[in-house]
Amino acid sequence: MITKTETVSRRDSASHAATIRRGAALGPLLFCGLLSLGCGGTPHDHGGSCAQETRAEVYMAGLEKTGKQGALVFRLLDSQPGPPQKGDNTFTLAIKNSAGVPQSAATIAVTPFMPDHGHGSPIKAEVSELASPAGSGQYRASPVNLFMPGLWQITVSAQASGGVSDSAVFAFCIEG
Ligand SMILES: [Cu+2]
Numbered sequence: 001m002i003t004k005t006e007t008v009s010r011r012d013s014a015s016h017a018a019t020i021r022r023g024a025a026l027g028p029l030l031f032c033g034l035l036s037l038g039c040g041g042t043p044h045d046h047g048g049s050c051a052q053e054t055r056a057e058v059y060m061a062g063l064e065k066t067g068k069q070g071a072l073v074f075r076l077l078d079s080q081p082g083p084p085q086k087g088d089n090t091f092t093l094a095i096k097n098s099a100g101v102p103q104s105a106a107t108i109a110v111t112p113f114m115p116d117h118g119h120g121s122p123i124k125a126e127v128s129e130l131a132s133p134a135g136s137g138q139y140r141a142s143p144v145n146l147f148m149p150g151l152w153q154i155t156v157s158a159q160a161s162g163g164v165s166d167s168a169v170f171a172f173c174i175e176g
Helices: 013-035
Strands: 063-066 072-080 087-097 107-114 126-129 138-146 150-159 165-174
Touching: 063 165, 072 150, 072 165, 087 107, 087 150, 107 126, 107 138, 138 150
Parallel strands: none
Antiparallel strands: 063 072, 072 087, 087 138, 107 150, 126 138, 150 165
């Protein structure tokens, strides 16, 4: 319902932030006007905070997802800080196959994206397998750079050593 066409230079972050704030203020008003439901409380709550973001998941340590292909299972063991905050975060992930076997020596990528703004993060997360516990298929990704408030979709993709590939998306709303 809202089509935004904006050309955003990452270097122009102040202007970007101003654009986003206008969008954030407008979105909930339109949403509530259309639905006429579920928008009780004071209108002053509608500041673009995460309280009205229905696409986000509630963070908890151990949040687990089956990949889109049904081939691998992705568990977010931990985020530091947790829940994820604006700025740099460190994710610890565990990857298993559908039979529950930990996937060691997989190639993992962690890629944040803001769907409402059409951009990712300029900083690439480095991913490395934890040496201990050995063979547990646990990986650390850092920094998971979520540099703006709003909804982030964080895609974790994995190519297991056996050649199986899969991915899952964790969606978190980041408070300003
Ligand atoms: Cu953004």
